[in-house]
Amino acid sequence: MQVTKKTAADLLFAVQIACTLVSGGSEFLRLLTTSQGVNLSWLAFWDAFLVVNLALVIRAHLRQGSRVTFQTILSYATWTAFISACLGALLWRGTEWWDRQDTATVILVAAGVSLTWLLARRRGLPVTDPLVAAGFGVCFIGLPQLTLTYKIFTQGGAGMAGLMLLAGHLGILTRLGQLWFAIREAGWDRNRQGAALSEIANETTWLLVTAAWLVH
Secondary structure: OHHHHHHHHHHHHHHHHHHHHHHHHHHHHHHOOOOOOOOHHHHHHHHHHHHHHHHHHHHHHHHOOOHHHHHHHHHHHHHHHHHHHHHHHHHHHOOOOOOHHHHHHHHHHHHHHHHHHHHHHHOOOOOOOHHHHHHHHHHHHHHHHHHHHHHHHHHOOOOOOHHHHHHHHHHHHHHHHHHHHHHHHHOOOHHHHHHHHHHHHHHHHHHHHHHHHHHO
8 A cells, every 4th residue: 555655646746747847848938939918927926936835845844754745845846946937038038027917916916915914913823834824825826817817818828838727737736636645644734734725726726817818
């Protein structure tokens, strides 16, 4: 049984890395030619989301390390590198600068982060608490993807690679699978709860982005 669990966890890790290469690589190449429908703020906040979740899984690993938690760290680190590269490509081409959607995104994220902080203070939780950090992560990924959905629906989404959308869903689901294995292996602590919460918000809003891309 242990061999089966190990094999399943390794398979999820392999799929996750493959999704990162396909999704991040295809979007990087697409951004070298067109950025229609892509928000600068979306990529910047996505990077922030990945950094928050990377910190959560590192803390979970330090608390009770295992092969699965280490693989999860590698998954988030790889995604962070690729999304940073996509953001760099967008800035290097200089074709997609700040617009109204970016301003709306920053306002929404600022409001969400402020609300999360106020609720944390009311409950006596520090900003370093894993669930508070997860709340910030939800703001960093969920709210920007709502404004991204609107931009794609109204202006088109040629800057979004189809492979990125498809591999993005598979990547989120496999990361949730990795978290599930980590939880079964090491327990349902607040770090893992936080990472799972933010990934569920990620998948929910990514479905909206995909729907807008398909409709348009």
